[in-house]
Amino acid sequence: MDDKSSGNENEERHRENLKQQQLDQYRKVNTGKPMTTNQGRKISEDQNQLKVGARGPSLHEDHHYFEKMTHFVKEEIPERVVHPRGYGAHGEFECYQSMKHVTKAGFLQEAGKKTPVFNRFSTVQGRRGSKDTARDMRCWGAKFYTEEGNYDLTTINNPVLINQDAMKFPDAMHAYFNNIRDDMPTATGAHDTFWDYVANNPESIHQTLWIMSDRGVVKNYRMMASWSINTYLFVNEEGKATFVRFVWKPVLGEHALLMDEAQKIGGIDPDFHRRDLREAIDCGAYPEYELGVQLIAMEDEFKYDFDPLDPAKFWPEEVVPVQLIGKLTLNKNVDNYFAETEQSAFSPGNVVPGIDFSNDPVLQGRLAAYLPAHYHRLGPNYQQLPINKPICPFHNNQRRGGNNFSIDVDKVWYHENSMANNTPYTTPPEKGGYEHYPEKVEGHKIRARSESFKDYFSQPRIFWNSMTAIEKQHLIEALSYQIGRVEREFVRQQAVNLLVNVDREMACIVADNVGVEHPSGTNVPVSTSYPSLSIFNTPYYAYTQKVGVLIGNGFNGKEVTNVLNYLQQCGVFIDIVSEKLGTVTGADGTKLKVDKTFLTTSPYLLDSLYVVGGSSLNQAKFNQDITNFVDHAYTHYKPIGVASLGQSYIQASEENNLAGVVFATSNPNFGKDFVSVIAQQRFWERK
Numbered sequence: 001m002d003d004k005s006s007g008n009e010n011e012e013r014h015r016e017n018l019k020q021q022q023l024d025q026y027r028k029v030n031t032g033k034p035m036t037t038n039q040g041r042k043i044s045e046d047q048n049q050l051k052v053g054a055r056g057p058s059l060h061e062d063h064h065y066f067e068k069m070t071h072f073v074k075e076e077i078p079e080r081v082v083h084p085r086g087y088g089a090h091g092e093f094e095c096y097q098s099m100k101h102v103t104k105a106g107f108l109q110e111a112g113k114k115t116p117v118f119n120r121f122s123t124v125q126g127r128r129g130s131k132d133t134a135r136d137m138r139c140w141g142a143k144f145y146t147e148e149g150n151y152d153l154t155t156i157n158n159p160v161l162i163n164q165d166a167m168k169f170p171d172a173m174h175a176y177f178n179n180i181r182d183d184m185p186t187a188t189g190a191h192d193t194f195w196d197y198v199a200n201n202p203e204s205i206h207q208t209l210w211i212m213s214d215r216g217v218v219k220n221y222r223m224m225a226s227w228s229i230n231t232y233l234f235v236n237e238e239g240k241a242t243f244v245r246f247v248w249k250p251v252l253g254e255h256a257l258l259m260d261e262a263q264k265i266g267g268i269d270p271d272f273h274r275r276d277l278r279e280a281i282d283c284g285a286y287p288e289y290e291l292g293v294q295l296i297a298m299e300d301e302f303k304y305d306f307d308p309l310d311p312a313k314f315w316p317e318e319v320v321p322v323q324l325i326g327k328l329t330l331n332k333n334v335d336n337y338f339a340e341t342e343q344s345a346f347s348p349g350n351v352v353p354g355i356d357f358s359n360d361p362v363l364q365g366r367l368a369a370y371l372p373a374h375y376h377r378l379g380p381n382y383q384q385l386p387i388n389k390p391i392c393p394f395h396n397n398q399r400r401g402g403n404n405f406s407i408d409v410d411k412v413w414y415h416e417n418s419m420a421n422n423t424p425y426t427t428p429p430e431k432g433g434y435e436h437y438p439e440k441v442e443g444h445k446i447r448a449r450s451e452s453f454k455d456y457f458s459q460p461r462i463f464w465n466s467m468t469a470i471e472k473q474h475l476i477e478a479l480s481y482q483i484g485r486v487e488r489e490f491v492r493q494q495a496v497n498l499l500v501n502v503d504r505e506m507a508c509i510v511a512d513n514v515g516v517e518h519p520s521g522t523n524v525p526v527s528t529s530y531p532s533l534s535i536f537n538t539p540y541y542a543y544t545q546k547v548g549v550l551i552g553n554g555f556n557g558k559e560v561t562n563v564l565n566y567l568q569q570c571g572v573f574i575d576i577v578s579e580k581l582g583t584v585t586g587a588d589g590t591k592l593k594v595d596k597t598f599l600t601t602s603p604y605l606l607d608s609l610y611v612v613g614g615s616s617l618n619q620a621k622f623n624q625d626i627t628n629f630v631d632h633a634y635t636h637y638k639p640i641g642v643a644s645l646g647q648s649y650i651q652a653s654e655e656n657n658l659a660g661v662v663f664a665t666s667n668p669n670f671g672k673d674f675v676s677v678i679a680q681q682r683f684w685e686r687k
């Protein structure tokens with residue numbers, strides 16, 4: 001391994017991490033080694049095919065060429081049918097306290113217990129090469145490599161699903177995907193079939209609203225929450241079960257892009273989210289998330305005004321509190337995207353003793369969807385791939401199938417047997433064998449939806465009612481954009497007719513924006529609101545926010561260096577931006593390395609600006625570039641710090657009330673003031 005990890009701390013952690021130790025056996029270094037064919041035959045020339053003379057023809061006996069080309073044309077594997085665009089990272093989960101009272105899951109038995117975890121974040125709609133910042137849900141597969149086998153926790157960055165029965169999932173996805181006739185549009189639900197589906201399947205309005213909210217345009221993977229949606233069971237040693245839902249809470253809070261930013265960044269840097277994740281981990285700013293659980297006693301199944309088994313309903317935190325049970329730290333990037341991220345495979349069916357399934361009809365249906373998907377993508381021995389392999393031993397009577405990497409030497413491969421003393425043997429539950437919760441069920445075989453699932457609008461109304469005025473405005477903009485892209489007027493009308501069930505005023509504004517009649521329904525008043533539903537009620541930090549330092553030559557070296565040192569101490573990420581790469585020199589000879597130019601970065605990619613200014617050979621162009629960055633940052637409500645030399649670039653005016661702009665001139669506390677506005681992130685009160 002050339003760059004497995006950096007620093008002693010990393011190396012120590014790596015040594016202790018059982019999954020990393022296992023992966024080490026598969027890591028292979030090719031640098032500095034002789035080139036060979038896949039059979040190990042050394043290669044003497046790798047530039048030209050074998051030919052008769054320099055001008056050909058080529059010869060069939062050139063096996064080296066044949067192998068190289070054949071491997072190349074087979075390099076792709078099928079994409080995931082949903083979630084093809086994703087990015088992965090390794091991490092470690094540490095349990096806060098024993099959860100023994102509710103679950104016997106080994107990785108949750110004692111405080112301080114650490115478990116290696118591989119994570120993959122993804123969008124749903126766009127294909128593998130699509131943009132990261134699409135308005136979509138963000139999904140997260142977390143594979144816990146526990147001593148009792150792999151546990152996969154699959155979550156989505158909103159707590160409700162578009163379907164209430166797995167039977168509907170292929171329909172919802174067909175409507176959401178690119179149209180089958182023309183394969184458009186990519187990575188967006190802003191088209192006829194998606195809104196036609198929503199309008200005709202009213203249970204889908206709830207998740208759709210969440211996707212249209214700020215949570216549909218997450219700022220990055222480090223700052224998003226993610227919910228299991230489905231209801232699982234925790235089962236303890238005594239065999240007592242409890243309903244459980246899981247939620248990841250990002251330590252840095254939940255934050256979003258503006259719709260305009262998400263759309264522009266999709267073009268400027270389609271890799272925006274994966275780059276952010278990779279860079280943060282590379283520089284040691286490890287993303288952290290706390291794992292929360294919401295618990296409902298089995299005997300309270302019918303106590304709430306929502307059905308705990310309905311995946312289109314959230315469990316309000318204010319009603320069913322979230323208990324934080326551990327923390328996940330992402331601390332290692334993958335060494336090989338294909339081998340680790342692309343070949344990773346998650347399934348809600350991968351559980352360990354102590355975690356079981358409720359009768360949630362989406363969860364039950366999901367259990368039949370993932371294995372065939374993995375077999376299609378990766379083959380029947382996909383679990384032998386290094387990234388999917390458990391860290392505990394696994395033995396059974398499965399021996400064959402494509403790409404089997406084990407050589408099972410036993411003669412006997414059936415159960416029960418006498419020839420191998422009835423091994424591999426089964427393990428009784430009291431010794432760790434998995435036992436399904438023996439829930440008593442009875443009833444008639446019918447295809448039906450529970451009556452308790454049929455209130456489609458109460459929670460969407462509460463969701464709307466819990467939004468701040470700014471979030472409501474963003475939601476209206478998103479709905480107007482999405483439904484406005486629908487070509488068929490009757491579909492636009494149907495979509496707006498559905499929205500009236502959430503809020504009449506909102507539906508009428510959208511109707512005006514998309515050129516259809518006001519819907520006829522009346523408003524249903526709602527007084528409940530839950531603070532936890534608003535993304536604005538979240539922690540705010542300056543840590544890892546990216547500031548662009550707009551700078552030329554002749555700057556005040558002492559002033560700027562002091563500020564940059566302070567920003568660095570606070571963990572603010574810094575990009576020095578000037579007209580050319582190289583260095584800029586201050587009036588006192590201070591030199592700063594330029595990271596990006598006005599051309600290679602963009603105000604859309606920066607969270608805040610430090611406007612230093614300075615001199616340039618083409619001063620007019622330089623001034624124009626800075627003014628352009630400042631105007632963009634200002635209109636996107638971003639914090640701006642202004643050095644003494646940069647004051648001419650931004651002044652108060654009728655359109656400009658300077659909220660969130662701090663000046664260094666005559667301000668001995670500039671550094672602190674600047675960091676505090678960076679932490680605040682947006683200044684919505686700007687005119």
Ligand code: HEM
Pocket residue numbers: 079080081082083086120121122139140141154155156161163165166167169227228229230344345346362365366369370373374377
């Ligand atoms: C009926 C509902 C659902 C069905 C049929 C379904 C099916 C699928 C399928 C076929 C895949 C691709 C697997 C692969 O090729 O490796 C997938 C991926 C995924 N699903 Fe679902 N899904 C459903 C609902 C959900 C829900 C409710 C969640 C979480 C709350 C979820 C989370 C995920 C995640 C995180 C992935 C991506 C895994 C990865 O990164 O490889 N899905 N789903």
